[in-house]
Amino acid sequence: MQARAALRTGLCALTLLLAGCQTVHTTNAGAVGVTRSQSMANFVSEADLRATAVQNYQQTLAGGQKAGKLNDDPALTRRVRAISSRLIAQTAYFRADAPKWPWEVNVMDSPELNAWCMPGGKVMVYSGLVKQLQLTDDELAAVIGHELAHALREHARERISREYGQNLLLTVGMVALGVSGPAAQLGDMLGKVTFSLPHGRTQETEADGMGLELMARAGYDPAAAVNVWRKMARVQQSQQAEFLSTHPSSSTRIAELQALLPKVTPLYEATQRKG
């Protein structure tokens, strides 16, 4: 693993020479203390990525609409949007600009156990996740909070930067062309990091911690996040647990969440006292 980390660092150093990397802090640390600085390739801008996300999201919505699968359960859509709104209202603790992002939240009728949030706040929850795991509002808030955290931390941009770093010929070609990423290529890449490539362990830990804080501040019991992963573990063998392929579970995840509970439970309790 150390060799792989060294290789990554080396590749980023090489990318830096060729195209430029920058070290950024996308979010405030919050009570859970997410402080890692992130390395982003200069030519993968968050603005380009958000524009690409708008296109990809529109395509997903149009496909769902055509198949009659988009928001076909109005009660579920209302529920998912209400929970999301409460979480989004708390994002300012991590990023002052985030509550004003053009957030969109939709539900796809699908047996898939999946949920994701594209850059800039384009959220999709699959009905299978809610129904098969019989998620309570608190548990659903844990899943959505985790997904919002990936977007707040610009994890997609970080992963795409890394992918380009590992494909130096492509990088050199893009830099030579003086483009910030041909739209189609960026679209493919965003699709991959959203739908198929697994998040790294570090990003998962960050999303777990920030998601936990978002839900606690929004008045959802953070202990429910542990239940979600217990339920996930039970369906791990399922062929349709897409969420697990992009969000690899680990035996340490539940322990890490439990260790963070003392930091966020007082935030949750404060919301309960306010009534």
Ligand SMILES: [Zn+2]
């Ligand atoms: Zn994740």
